Amino acid sequence: MGAAREHDAPLRPLEGVRVVEFSQMVMGPSCGLILADLGADVIKVEPIKGDRTRSFKGPAAGFFATYCRNKRSIALDTSTAQGQKVARRLIARSDVLIENFRPGLMKRIGLDYESVAAFAPQLIYCSLKGYLPGPYENRLALDEVVQMMGGLAYMTGLPDRPMRAGASVNDIMGGMFGVIAIQAALAERQRTGRGRYVQSALYENNVFLMAQAMMYEVVTGQPSIPYSIKDSPWPVYDLFDTKDGSKLFVTIVGEEQWVAFCRAFERTEWLDDPRFATAQGRVDHRGWLIPEIAAIFRTWARDDLAAVLERLELPYAPVNKPGDLFDDPHLNASGGLTEIRMPDGRRAKTPVLPVSLDGQRLPNRYDPPDVGEHTRDVLAEIGLLPDEIAMLEADGTISPVKPPG
Numbered sequence: 001m002g003a004a005r006e007h008d009a010p011l012r013p014l015e016g017v018r019v020v021e022f023s024q025m026v027m028g029p030s031c032g033l034i035l036a037d038l039g040a041d042v043i044k045v046e047p048i049k050g051d052r053t054r055s056f057k058g059p060a061a062g063f064f065a066t067y068c069r070n071k072r073s074i075a076l077d078t079s080t081a082q083g084q085k086v087a088r089r090l091i092a093r094s095d096v097l098i099e100n101f102r103p104g105l106m107k108r109i110g111l112d113y114e115s116v117a118a119f120a121p122q123l124i125y126c127s128l129k130g131y132l133p134g135p136y137e138n139r140l141a142l143d144e145v146v147q148m149m150g151g152l153a154y155m156t157g158l159p160d161r162p163m164r165a166g167a168s169v170n171d172i173m174g175g176m177f178g179v180i181a182i183q184a185a186l187a188e189r190q191r192t193g194r195g196r197y198v199q200s201a202l203y204e205n206n207v208f209l210m211a212q213a214m215m216y217e218v219v220t221g222q223p224s225i226p227y228s229i230k231d232s233p234w235p236v237y238d239l240f241d242t243k244d245g246s247k248l249f250v251t252i253v254g255e256e257q258w259v260a261f262c263r264a265f266e267r268t269e270w271l272d273d274p275r276f277a278t279a280q281g282r283v284d285h286r287g288w289l290i291p292e293i294a295a296i297f298r299t300w301a302r303d304d305l306a307a308v309l310e311r312l313e314l315p316y317a318p319v320n321k322p323g324d325l326f327d328d329p330h331l332n333a334s335g336g337l338t339e340i341r342m343p344d345g346r347r348a349k350t351p352v353l354p355v356s357l358d359g360q361r362l363p364n365r366y367d368p369p370d371v372g373e374h375t376r377d378v379l380a381e382i383g384l385l386p387d388e389i390a391m392l393e394a395d396g397t398i399s400p401v402k403p404p405g
Contacts, residue, residue, distance in 0.1 A: 011357050012039025017186065019043065019096040020087075021071070022078075022111070024051055026143075026168045027128045027202065028100030029067035030175035035096070035182070036070035037353045037362045043094075043378055044071045045078070045087065048399045050371035054343060066350060068368040069340050074379070075372030075399035078109050082397045086379070087111060092120045093382045096182055100128035103138050113197045123195040124185040126178050132201045141202050143170045150206030151224075155213060158228050174205040235282035236261075239319070240294050246302035249317045250293075250309060255279070260312045265296055325351075335361035340368060372399040 017040040021032040029044075036042040044051070053063040074090075077083040088111070091097055097116065099106050106112045106127075113125045130141025144164045147153040152170075157163030181198035189195060213224040225231075232238065236252035252261050258279075262270050270276050275285045282289060297305060302318065309316040320328075326349055331337050337349040338361075353362050375398050379389050392398045 011360055011362055013357065014038040014040040017041065017096065018094040019098060020045060020090055020094045022097070022099040022101065022106070023128070024053060024100070026063060026067065026171035027175050027178075027200075028098050029053075029063070030172045031098050031100075031126065031128060031178040031182075031200075032071060032175075033067045033069070034176060034179045034353060035098075040096070042071040043090070043374070044068060044073045044369070045090075046073055046075050046371055048075050048077050048372075048396065050075065054371070065340060065342050065348070065368050069338075069350070069364050070366050071369060072366070072374035072378060073369035073372055074375040076375070077397050078111070080397060082392065082395065084110055086384075086392065086397065088116075088119065089382050089384075090378070091116055091123065094120075094123065095186065096124045096126065098126045098128065098178070102140060103129065117195065117197070121195055122189065122193065124182050124189065125195065125197050126182050127197070127199045128174060128178050129199065129201050131203045132199055136203065143168045143202060146170055146203040146206045150203055151210045151213060152206055155210070155224065155226050156228070157226060159226055169209070170202040170205045173209070174200045174202050177205060232286065233283065235279055235286065236290065236293060238290055238294075240297040242297060242300055242302040242305055244301045247319045248297070248302060248305060248309075249319065250297070251315045253279070257312070257314055258282070261314065264308060264312055267296075335363075338364040340364055343368065375399065 014035060017035070019032060019035050019040045019042040021028065021042055021044045023029050023032060023044075032042045032044065051064060051068075053060065056063055076086060078087050087109075091111070099111075107115070113127070116123060116125060129137070130139055130146065131137050144153070147156075147164045147170065148162060150170075153162035153164050156165055178198070178200040181196075181200060185196035185198055216222075216224055234251065234253045235258065236250060239247055239249045241247055252258055258276075259271060262268055274281075276282050276289070300308075306316060306318070325331060326337070328336075331351075336352060336354075338352050339347055340350055342348050350364075352364070355362065376389055379392070379398070380386075384392075389398070
């Protein structure tokens, strides 16, 4: 059983909101995770054998553990008439439904928006897809697909070698925009009593990310340039080598920052150099300036240089790998990481939502659940009697615990 961690004053701004989640992979589960972390009762409806991300290997091995804390699980066979009846009963007693299955699947099992709205007009129904309604709406999509067609891979890679971003940015942000729409619809329902059909999509999310680059082309009349080769619009905004073989990304963009840098590193003559009198002048002469600064930084060990930059209040960053973040002092001191039980029983740290409420971070209350861990509890809450639950278990419609093997 997943361990519960109740805190003295738990932060649950969405307490009392019941969400039924029909989802898999990243987009739907991330939407449910945000709602769950904010205190909603998120009930994840899994197949009898469990969500397929539970058994993923390789780069996707952490999907389930990452996106399923603070949720309850029921295992339900929605391919059968009896399973669909149970699903409808649960939906009718919920506030929000999330689904991110391929177009048409929910309609085939009678749980599409039109069917559900007929018996649950108060429900907020959120569909998370590859594309919003339009010519592409029936296409299947993945994060990498929309990064390619939406310009993000071009802006990330080299001009002749597009490259996806190193995280599922559209899945996660698409789920986040789903939450924004859900919360807006819940606020509206307080006035009207009616639900809404809200949608979020990978492709449109990616296009939103490209707004800056699109508007650059409008304003300048020039094509956007990938970040891998574009000239910096800032005087110093670069990655530098240090004496011990490490790297630091350092920025010096404001006038006060420039003065502080020159004085601290004994280059006060640069303050009187007419080439560097303005920020634009420093940008125009980056070809001379950046190698000079690089030569200075190569004489410093990374930690010593970082200490000086910290004192000068210059933005800087080491180049970390994902695994380095487990030991990040800021994350550990500020509650940015929480501990969960992994599906294999190990304990591990994972990031919490990047927000705080009254200075408090949103904690892990419940570990990622076992398959069907809460089936009996949830069905009892929606009015099924013990004999009815036992019959559903006997005919294979539900599975209250993780199936053998």
